[in-house]
Amino acid sequence: MASGSTTAVFADFAPQLQSAIGTALENYCRFPEECPAKLAEAIRYALLAPGKRMRPILTLLAAEACGASHEAAMPAACAVEMVHTYSLVHDDLPAMDDDDLRRGQATCHKKFGEGLAILAGDALLTLAFETVAQNIRPAEVAAVCCVELAGAAGARGMVGGQADDLSAGQTAGGALGVLESIHRRKTGAMFRAAMRMGGVVGGASPAALESLDEFGACLGLSFQIVDDLLDVSGDSAEVGKRVQKDADRGKLTFPALLGVDESRRQAEQFIEQAVGALENVATRPSVGVDRLESIARYVLERNR
Numbered sequence: 001m002a003s004g005s006t007t008a009v010f011a012d013f014a015p016q017l018q019s020a021i022g023t024a025l026e027n028y029c030r031f032p033e034e035c036p037a038k039l040a041e042a043i044r045y046a047l048l049a050p051g052k053r054m055r056p057i058l059t060l061l062a063a064e065a066c067g068a069s070h071e072a073a074m075p076a077a078c079a080v081e082m083v084h085t086y087s088l089v090h091d092d093l094p095a096m097d098d099d100d101l102r103r104g105q106a107t108c109h110k111k112f113g114e115g116l117a118i119l120a121g122d123a124l125l126t127l128a129f130e131t132v133a134q135n136i137r138p139a140e141v142a143a144v145c146c147v148e149l150a151g152a153a154g155a156r157g158m159v160g161g162q163a164d165d166l167s168a169g170q171t172a173g174g175a176l177g178v179l180e181s182i183h184r185r186k187t188g189a190m191f192r193a194a195m196r197m198g199g200v201v202g203g204a205s206p207a208a209l210e211s212l213d214e215f216g217a218c219l220g221l222s223f224q225i226v227d228d229l230l231d232v233s234g235d236s237a238e239v240g241k242r243v244q245k246d247a248d249r250g251k252l253t254f255p256a257l258l259g260v261d262e263s264r265r266q267a268e269q270f271i272e273q274a275v276g277a278l279e280n281v282a283t284r285p286s287v288g289v290d291r292l293e294s295i296a297r298y299v300l301e302r303n304r
């Protein structure tokens, strides 16, 4: 660790944040009667399932590190979780990764059918932007958050990374640069947006925003490397999804390319880089920055 000064422990502070995020998400998905009941059920099933809420936690802590309240950042935090959840629902579809277990329960399409799962994902994506536009104030800050989220989620970011992930196994020829680029987009982009939106709500200076961005990029990359490792050696009951599927699907992953030990070393290196970026965010001591550093450590230790 670059600093080693942190006293925050993720396992101690996460439950309270996860619970606050869960309550806020619940409030944002109470649908009026014109929403078909089955669609509302499918959206709530996917969104309110016990995810780790990593991205919204990052948004809250980035805002906190810049001196803003969790309350002010909560709509942006919920929006990033809505986009993330839509990406999981679609990622699990037969046309993509074809999975039947997610967050410890049947995948959305297994429970509600493919058509409704696709539509639940569509609705989550649009709900995210409605949530930001309607609830972040002032309106200029909401507009900047919408641009951040759209850029990260779209063709240049997460969706682009997912598109290349679909064909990478066949075409990449094992290139590490291609793999890193996929992981930076399919997972890193949303981590960056989570951090940047927190910074924007907190009125971060351009330099602080750059540091938050760098932290998110490195953390996201490391997070996806660890996700690849959990597919190799994780326990399905703990992870809440099937494991040992990437190799069968011919996925281009870090362990497939570099082996388990070197992949872990790479994940550790990106975490060190992430923690290093925090040095520029705020004058220490800062609870928000300490908590961000503890999340970075958690990413390496996590088993779900």
Ligand code: IPE
Residues within 6 Å of the ligand: 050, 051, 052, 053, 054, 084, 103, 186, 187, 223, 224, 227, 304
């Ligand atoms: C899973 O994300 C997909 C990846 C980008 C690796 P998470 O591991 O954050 O999944 P949840 O939200 O906790 O279910």
Ligand code: IPE
Residues within 6 Å of the ligand: 087, 088, 091, 097, 158, 162, 186, 187, 227, 241
């Ligand atoms: C998914 O990566 C990244 C997304 C943008 C959803 P994976 O396909 O490895 O995620 P899991 O393992 O299914 O959660």
Ligand code: MG
Residues within 6 Å of the ligand: 091, 097, 165
């Ligand atoms: Mg996938």
Ligand code: MG
Residues within 6 Å of the ligand: 091, 092, 097, 099
């Ligand atoms: Mg998948």
Ligand code: MG
Residues within 6 Å of the ligand: 227, 228, 231
């Ligand atoms: Mg995976």
